[in-house]
Amino acid sequence: MLGERVIRGIGMTSQGARDRMVDRLRELGIRDERVLSALRWVPRHLFVDEALASRAYANTSLPIGQGQTISQPLTVARMTEALLAGGVPERVLEVGTGSGYQTAVLARLVPKVYTVERIRTLSMRARNVVRGLGLHNVRYHLSDGSWGWAQYAPYEAILVTAAAERVPPPLLEQLAEGGTLVIPVGGHGQPQQLLCIRREGVRFGCRRLQPVHFVPLVHDGGVS
Numbered sequence: 001m002l003g004e005r006v007i008r009g010i011g012m013t014s015q016g017a018r019d020r021m022v023d024r025l026r027e028l029g030i031r032d033e034r035v036l037s038a039l040r041w042v043p044r045h046l047f048v049d050e051a052l053a054s055r056a057y058a059n060t061s062l063p064i065g066q067g068q069t070i071s072q073p074l075t076v077a078r079m080t081e082a083l084l085a086g087g088v089p090e091r092v093l094e095v096g097t098g099s100g101y102q103t104a105v106l107a108r109l110v111p112k113v114y115t116v117e118r119i120r121t122l123s124m125r126a127r128n129v130v131r132g133l134g135l136h137n138v139r140y141h142l143s144d145g146s147w148g149w150a151q152y153a154p155y156e157a158i159l160v161t162a163a164a165e166r167v168p169p170p171l172l173e174q175l176a177e178g179g180t181l182v183i184p185v186g187g188h189g190q191p192q193q194l195l196c197i198r199r200e201g202v203r204f205g206c207r208r209l210q211p212v213h214f215v216p217l218v219h220d221g222g223v224s
């Protein structure tokens with residue numbers, strides 16, 4: 001596979017670089033071994049432009065084109081950890097496919113991933129990279145993910161990787177009983193908080209996880 005050749009060929013993108021990234025995440029407080037092993041497996045450099053590949057295993061977000069960014073590994077780890085805390089969800093909805101990195105991490109950990117992106121070129125590129133890794137348990141959808149993806153609802157877990165001004169009601173509706181929604185919330189230019197929301201019967205319990213910095217969730221902007 002081309003990916004494997006690239007990994008062996010360039011020191012900065014080797015398994016060793018990924019192992020060091022995971023050691024750092026452990027130091028920063030990530031404890032879930034399932035999450036750490038998924039992050040050790042997914043070659044993050046394949047999700048960024050070749051020119052940025054040597055920076056792929058630093059703990060930073062990076063541009064992926066179209067004004068969007070691939071999330072920082074620590075943030076990916078925290079969000080994934082929060083999602084798995086109550087047990088492995090059967091079906092996960094991801095809003096904001098972006099590079100597909102978080103998608104690939106999820107696809108290593110749960111049986112079925114449904115991912116929605118509003119920018120066609122990003123969705124297509126993500127699909128190719130994730131499939132190239134042999135991960136075939138993902139469905140891709142080009143749409144405004146603020147509406148969720150009603151066709152396959154309910155989901156045991158929903159992960160949003162762009163910041164919403166407020167939690168979109170369709171995402172709460174499409175969350176299964178006992179399910180978890182992890183979402184960054186904060187208006188444009190305002191501080192954002194990562195929220196972990198659990199559906200308990202007719203109630204929704206909400207916990208703040210940490211301050212974060214995400215690109216905005218575009219609502220009613222159509223697809224492009």
Ligand code: SAH
Nearest residue numbers: 070096098099102117118144145161217218
């Ligand atoms: N998880 C991604 C993060 C990408 S950044 C990664 O690891 O690469 C957030 C993504 O959300 C961008 O690709 C952006 O286009 C997308 N996005 C923003 N608003 C959206 C919406 N309403 N519906 C679907 N995707 C959206």
